[in-house]
Amino acid sequence: MAGVARAGGDGGGSSNELQWCFSQVKGAIDEDVAEADIISTVEFNYSGDLLATGDKGGRVVIFQREQESKTRPLSRGEYNVYSTFQSHEPEFDYLKSLEIEEKINKIRWLPQQNAAHFLLSTNDKTIKLWKISERDKRAEGYNLKDEDGRLRDPVRIKELRVPTLKPMDLMVEASPRRIFANAHTYHINSISVNSDYATYLSADDLRINLWHLEITNRSFNIVDIKPANMEELTEVITAAEFHPQQCNVFVYSSSKGTIRLCDMRSSALCDRHSKFFEEPEDPSSRSFFSEIISSISDVKFSHNGRYMMTRDYLSVKVWDLNMENRPVETYQVHEYLRSKLCSLYENDCIFDKFECCWNGLDSTIMTGSYNNFFRMFDRNTRRDTTLEASRESSKSRAILKPRKVCTGGKRKKDEISVDSLDFNKKILHTAWHPTENFIAVAATNNLYLFQDKIN
């Protein structure tokens, strides 16, 4: 799989197959998983030095990459906790008698413009802009107060001095700078920062709003698919994202497996799309579950802005933005589940929302599955890999062994049969470092970090 150029690689005869090895795991080891600790979103920042996670308890944990040490020059920097804060609290909507969950649905970083870091975090109803800043100096030698903070009697001050800055232990502070509230009737599923770095969109089941980062008391509604009569509702918005370069373009996906690309220059209300992406259905495989499994759970533009990727229940599809009638590539994530759809409907697993991500070069895509398996697809070689995030293979630098699911007939050694899969161990959230072969995989309450093997 393509990635960072490797010293000594000849790209010709020898295998370019990338091997992944374990780097770190974050989170409790207990079998008993506290609901609040379940990770609900994972996101690298633009440089990859910071990795943020959000959980069901409304907390955000940010990991920072340590600088590479001189004693171990070949080892990549470790990620250690940089900041932890409570982003959202549970709320109660008295008008509807409903609880508003504090679960963090999405985190999106803003590009760094000064010493501080900014990110947007959202739950079902409210988006918050957080500033994370470091403090490693403090002022000493105040005139009006003692070192321990007690006020000095002004009468007794005989001479003035200038306070000096002295170093202190590093303190990382997170403070909410903006709160964008009361703009969504339905549950927010996506936020996306625009390439102008001044605006962002937030999408719920039926509407998409455009915000300016500086203005919290106003947002523009740019998409509204709510029918006049709610009884006619048959389709909802499932994800939305801004184009990485064109600040007037965004896409949103639906529960019917369609993607609409909208241009904000054409009209203020983007109810009419510029492009409509839908793959015609294969009539021979139609079943009562066809629509449910076609529902798109995630949509992501490629870094170069030429493609977008969608994730539905059984597959990942890559679309060329210039071709609306079908995807250019389709990858089966776990086709062996097609014969189990009724069971998966009964236990609600069929409604699980898997995410997907691109690597920095847009040559490989990754998405999660069940049994703590996650899958990678190399778009150039068309080779795919299944790996597992498990404590058993969590020895330092241990190479991950590819896994295989046995779909029928004789089960080979090391294969796992479909009926043995643990559907409670689902990998919904994964993230790929923007420039390196380094990935973060969220397995329930644990965060696994893997890196490519260095020869």
Place this chain on the structure above:
Amino acid sequence: MGEEEGVHQTQLLDTMFVRGLKRKCFDGEEDVEGTLAGIKAIPSYNLQRQSLLDMSLVKLQLCHMLVEPNLCRSVLIANTVRQIQEEMTQDGTWQMISTQSTGQTSLDRLVSTDILCRSSREQAEGKHVPGYGTLSKDFEGDEGQDSSETMSTASSVQAPRNLQGNVWEMENPQENKGNFQKSLDQIFETLENKSPNSVEDLFSEVDNSYYDLDTMLTGMMSNTKMGHCDGLETFSSPTNTASNSNCKSDLNELDHIVEILVES
């Protein structure tokens, strides 16, 4: 999978649905079983489809119990129900079930009120049966002529028509969350729109005194059981009854009574 006798029904459904089998008429039943030869004791396609419909309707009802239902999930389930409904209409099986239910009108009325009362008792016991109260409210609100028909069982075909209106309107403050007090409010509101006859019909099986606030408060103060509607003891909170415009007692009198209760 599916080779053993007595396999779980959903496993059999899996086998069936993997092919997306669709049948145009009843006669195809042998064909279906022929194709799936080798699997013993497989229920008919109709039975499996009905099972899927039942499962879907139960899932939609469960939505009412959740804190805030996932709209995407609800929409997808409702669309599945509609698909089944359309296919059953084409099959002709839909009409069959429709005609059956109209003959059970009086039974439905009985059941509906029984459910109302049962939900209050289960309320007292800590259980929730919220869906029925809400759904019957929607029926009565939306369908003038059909007001007497309510969804007595999960497989009633009348349910899907009004499910959407029910499921989506979570912003409607009247949606109940399994609270008997609220479903009772809804019933009263519905009754406001009804002709006197249907009101009497609806409650013909139940002693009207249960809904008489005075009676309830009297019963509460004297600590007597109210028959099979024990849960009504919890009904007489000031805010709830104040919002109930059909309540017979005078508000001032109510305040006075509650004041006495609170002080004692």
